[in-house]
Amino acid sequence: MSNDTVKLTAEARTQFGKGAARKIRRDHKIPAVMYGHGAEPVHITLPGHDAMMALKNPNALLTIVLDGDEQMALAKDVQRDPIKPVIEHVDLVIVRKGEKVVVDVPVHVEGEAGPETVVTVDHATLQVEAEATNLPESVTVSVEGLEAGTQILAGAVEMPAGATLVTDAEALVVNITQQISEEALEAELAEAEAEAGIEHEESDAEAAEGAEGEAAEGAEGEAAAEADEAKAEDA
Structure with a gap:
């Protein structure tokens, strides 16, 4: 359990839209909105680095300082850039001491x-x-x-x-x-591939082995045929 809060000094935000948000992020700040307890949503900017460090803990209890007033809040939604390590926007919900969330x-x-x-x-x-x-x-x-x-x-x-x-x-x-054994895993994989109709090309070693087997079978067949001919001549 943690009772510590992270204090972030915010600024009121007066410009909105994608262009304004991009400018805020270029200034190393994060656009945010704070709401809850029947209060009108307040649009603010947060200090970029400090907010990113605080929000590494998704349930961090924040103390937002705005124009000298302090408000406790939790991050309800954190929108992050899918590629860059950048927070694009934060929704903050106001909480009170003793309130359960x-x-x-x-x-x-x-x-x-x-x-x-x-x-x-x-x-x-x-x-x-x-x-x-x-x-x-x-x-x-x-x-x-x-x-x-x-x-x-x-x-x-x-x-x-x-x-x-x-x-x-x-x-x-x-x-x-x-834990599944390697043999059982290979058998499961082979079965799944067979059901999916996946066929593997023979490796050079497998092809050579198959050719040797066929040659041996051919030699055995010839030997058996010669033996049969010899028996027939003796008869």
């Missing part, structure tokens, strides 16, 4: 499962409800020594103090299965 919290898997097992995480995050000023950074699931066939459901994950699970308790979080 629902957030997605990462699942952290620790420990080593039993031998020859594969650990699959089906839910990388869980929704939990907690006080805005006391949000968990993650939830921990231990797989230490667990055998194949073990399934850990959301309801079995221990919640941090003050947090309540919102995700369906029957949701599969971690699945532990038997």
